[in-house]
Amino acid sequence: MIRDSVTLGELERDALTEIVNIGVGRAASSLRKMIGDQVTLSVPAIDIVSQRRAARLISEREAAELVAVRQDFDGAFAGRALLIFPESNSLELVRAVTGESLSAEDLAEMEREALTETGNVILNSCLATIANMLKRSLAMTIPEVLHGNSAALFEIDDAGDEDGLVLFLYIDFAVRKRDIRGYIAMIMDIPSLEKLKELLDEFIARVVGDDG
Template sequence: MIVGGIELTELEQDALTEVVNIGVSRAAAALRKMVGKQVLLSVPAVEIVTRERAATLLGERESDELVAVRQSFAGAFSGRAMLIFPEDNSLDLVRAVTGDELSPEEVVEMEEEALSETGNVILNGCLATMANMLKRPLTMSIPVVFRGGGSDLFNPDPEAGEDGLVLFLYINFTVLERNLRGYIAMMMDMPSLATLKDLLGQFIAEVVGEAPQ
């Protein structure tokens, strides 16, 4: 995989997928404690794409407005992480999180707070696990909820640099027989992705018991 000059070998791609899958599994466990019900999160694919391609991927899958929970992260590699849902899925997620105990009006009132908390649990669970596996700490900002189309979500942050790429994950959610779809996207600049590639190399070397080249 080569995107924007960043090349991942097949082994690095496999390692990245494994690290992300473990992170998402930990996030599912944390969300399960929060909702008190069985939660399954599966990640069919992990890709590194340009911002434009990430917006196109969302546009191809989702025709409606999107809701996203965004948090910045910083450490050995830094960027912005987003948990993204189609808007029509967001209230279903709130109902799952609140145990179907609220009226329709209360669900709407609680939507932003519940989405922030859910995003915080999933993004922190995923990123903290990745950081632990790669042996580099990360700090996370307070979650922010916003709405828009794919191009709005992936507009570059002037502080993040115009050459940023996106680590893009498509996720299937199952909560109490509800099928909710969503996405996790981590926007990083080229130096951060280069660092991530180096850390994946070190992770692989430790797993196979060889010193990195």
């Protein structure tokens, strides 16, 4: 199958997980300064799946509507990054970011701004760290906030076009003792994922060379 060409080996998966955890660690530090309180972020699992499978993975876990921050990226590899939360979690995040007890109406007004800022910090930290550690650069668009179910966020239609693959990351996200689960998804075409795999192999060779 064509998807076999972009399956990550164990070393590649471990290397990418470590790189992304460094990125979300930097994001947590930035959010800590922004919020003024403890923020913990980690990415315990990474997988490559089809867009349809990614949508199903989230819909199996999250019955509620979702909210996402989306940014496109381009460079050595290209794609679309999504930071996804269940809607109830996104409001908890807004409360944490604003540090206030807000009414539902006030929360709705502040949601887009707070989510855009948070998504920008997290996605930029992750993508910039991946690019820097792989010795490449990426350009990113301005973030935008989307609402909808998982099929809408992953742009699934009945035509069944699954050429786009998703680098799917689960996030453990805690702010001010609030447990906020979320997901990072990077939708990429096969050439971009193959390029990422190639750059990971170069990174592993450099690390092994330095250790040797």
